[in-house]
C-alpha cells in the first residue's frame with residue numbers, strides 16, 4: 053500500500069508537469085497508449101507507464117503485458133552511462149530490453165526536454181524565499197536525475213544503432229524502401245534490355 | 254404455518270423479504286448519491302483511491318478493451334478505464350440506481366470524458382448483455398449490496414469473454430483481531446455520526462456499516478467465485494484485510 057501511495061504521488065507530479073509544460077503533450081503524442089514496463093529487479097517491483105492522450109498513468113503492477121520493457125537492478129538502471137556497456141550488460145543478464153525501443157525513447161525524450169519554471173509556480177503557493185530553498189534542493193536531486201536521464205537517452209540511442217539492431221528505425225525503413233525502389237527500377241531496365249536482345253536475335 | 258415461506262435476505266443486520274432488499278438498497282443510494290464522493294473520501298480518509306488504483310493495476314486493461322464497471326456508482330473506475338481503453342475501446346458504467354448513474358454521468362462529463370462511455374441501468378443479477386462480451390468486469394464496493402450474490406457472479410461469468418477477468422473490490426475481514434475491533438468501533442460509532450453530520454443521513458451509513466459486516470469473508474467469496482465457474486481465483490488483502498481484491502478468470 054505504501055508503494056501504491058508513492059506511485060500515486062509520482063503520477064501526480066508527472067501530471068502536474070503535463071499541465072505546466074504545454075508542449076509535453078505534443079511530445080508524448082507518438083507514444084500515446086503505449087505501455088512502457090519498467091521492471092526493477094532488486095525491488096521486485098514493476099511499474100507501467102501509459103500516456104493516454106491527456107494524462108500519464110503510472111501503476112505498480114504484476115501484469116506482464118507491455119509494448120516495451122526495461123528490466124534491471126536499480127543500480128544498473130542508474131548507472132547506465134556508457135552505451136558500450138549495454139551489450140555487455142545484456143550478455144551478462146544484468147539488463148533486459150524487449151519490445152519497441154522507440155517507446156522508451158519517446159517517453160524519455162519528452163521528459164528530457166521538459167521546460168517548466170518550477171520556482172515560479174512554487175512561489176505562488178509558498179512565497180519566494182522558501183520556494184528558492186525548496187528549489188535548490190530539488191535542483192540537486194534533479195541534476196542527479198538528469199544524469200540518469202541523459203544516460204538513458206544515450207543508451208537507447210546507442211542501442212538503436214548498436215550491433216544488436218533490435219528494432220528498425222523509421223529512417224532505416226525509408227532507406228530500405230528507397231533501395232528496393234532503385235533495385236526494382238534496375239531490374240525493370242535489365243528486363244527490357246534482355247527482351248531487346250531476345251528480339252534482335 | 255405458511256406453506257410457502259417468503260425468501261429472505263440480509264439488509265444490514267435486518268432480515269427482510271428478498272423482494273424488498275433491492276428497493277431498500279435503492280433508497281440508501283438515492284439518498285446518498287450527491288454526497289457520495291465526499292463521504293467516500295471522508296470515511297476512508299481518501300484510502301479508497303488507493304484501493305481503486307490497486308484494482309486498476311491488477312486489471313490488465315489496455316487499448317481497445319471492452320470493460321464493464323458494475324455497480325459503478327459515481328464512476329471513479331470508469332474515469333480511469335475510459336482513458337486506458339482509448340478511442341478503440343468502450344466502457345459501460347452499470348448501476349441499478351438512476352441517481353448514482355446521473356451523478357456519475359455529470360462528473361465524468363465535467364472531466365471531459367465523453368465518447369467511449371455508456372451509462373446503463375442494470376441489475377447485477379441479470380446482466381443485459383450477450384454471452385462472452387467483456388474483457389474485464391469490475392465490481393467495487395457493490396457486491397455486498399446485491400441480493401443474490403451467487404446469481405450475480407454467475408451472470409458476470411456468462412458475459413465475460415474467455416480469457417476475460419473479474420475483479421471484486423469489497424470490504425472484508427481484517428486479518429488481526431485488534432484491527433478488527435478498532436474498525437468495528439469506527440464503523441458502528443463514528444461512521445454513522447459522520448454520515449449524520451455531512452450527508453444528514455445516519456441511517457444509510459448505519460446500513461453501510463452493517464452490510465460490510467454481513468458480507469462474506471475472503472475465503473468464502475473465493476469459494477463463491479469458484480462455484481460460479483471462475484478459475485485461478487486469488488485475493489489480495491488491502492489495508493490489513495479491511496478490503497480485499499478478488500480476481501478470477503474465465504477460460
Ligand SMILES: C[S@@+](CC[C@H](N)C(=O)[O-])C[C@H]1O[C@@H](n2cnc3c(N)ncnc32)[C@H](O)[C@@H]1O
Nearest residue numbers: 282324325326349350353376377393394395398
Ligand atoms: C458503495 S457504491 C460503489 C460505487 C463505486 N463502484 C465506487 O466504488 O465508488 C455501491 C453501488 O452499487 C449499486 N448497486 C446496488 N445493488 C446493485 C445491483 N443489484 N446491481 C447493480 N448495482 C447495484 C448501488 O446503486 C451503488 O451505486
